[in-house]
Amino acid sequence: MEQPLRILLVDDETLLLDSLEIILSLSQNMSVIGKAHDGQQALSVLKERTADLALVDLNMEGMGGIELIHQIKTIYPSMKVLVLTTFYDENNIQRAIANGADGYILKDSGRESMLQAIEQIMHGQSVLDQKVLQTLSKLMASKGTSTIPVTTAPTTVAKEELSQSSPLLMDLTKREREICSMLAEGYSNSQISKFLYLSEGTVKNYMTSIYDKTNIHDRVSLVVYLRELFHSQ
Missing domain, CATH: 3.40.50.2300 (Response regulator)
Incomplete structure (x- = not known):
């Protein structure tokens, strides 16, 4: 049996983190290896556990998502990053992509779109929400x-x-x-x-x-x- 996809969740909303963990845990081929409320916590988790993909919000207290994306791609270049946010302004999109984000979807995309985006990214494709595009x-x-x-x-x-x-x-x-x-x-x-x-x-x-x-x-x-x-x- 293949090892489940190891996912790190990063968002400053505890309720959303818990909801995402439940959603992803329902998929047999996905496993949440950790949750973090900001970029610094996420990097601390990654020092202890290996992740295949990080699901990252952008606007957080402390180290935000843009800096975290940059750090992940510098320290763990093979790790994938999917931005999951409410913001799709030009500045956030450009900065996230310029720093190495593999995908950018919105929180209102829905469960199926998020799961599909994760699968596509892990198969070497990059994903943009229609509003982002x-x-x-x-x-x-x-x-x-x-x-x-x-x-x-x-x-x-x-x-x-x-x-x-x-x-x-x-x-x-x-x-x-x-x-x-x-x-x-x-x-x-x-x-x-x-x-x-x-x-x-x-x-x-x-x-x-x-x-x-x-x-x-x-x-x-x-x-x-x-x-x-x-x-x-």
Whole structure:
């Protein structure tokens, strides 16, 4: 039997910590190894116990979430960090991602979205809440840039075909454009593979090709660019 995913919870609200522990404990493949009310407590826990992922709030007394993310990524580079917060302003999003957050979701996302985000992050994907992605899209549009140093977003329905009007996409094959249309809607590699009847390895190979051809080398920058392209049609 596989070892359960070891999760550290960090939030200054005791009731929320207890609720999260109950929710995660109901999943057979997840185990809460500790709870902390601020960044310093979290680092103390990590000195004693190993975690695979930290679920981190941003605004806390003492050491806040941004500094904690930086410390975790410096001391434990292989550890994943998922931001779980009520704030999705440009400053918090940019700072969290710049310091290495692997995902950013909101507390009102719901239980299933949180569990899905954890699973996706542990499978090497990064996750952004839809509201967070919209904030990044507005930021990109206001700055007139198509590159934001971040990485992915789950959502629902795929487009049929991507327009070739952008010079960045002219070299893509029909299959690559099809995958781009799904990326624009936030599909994960796993969802794309199931929808297109491809192996995840094949999807990863297509992704590598798309990154090379567009010269956009992180997932969310590509997703935001593709969403803007769709909305401009």
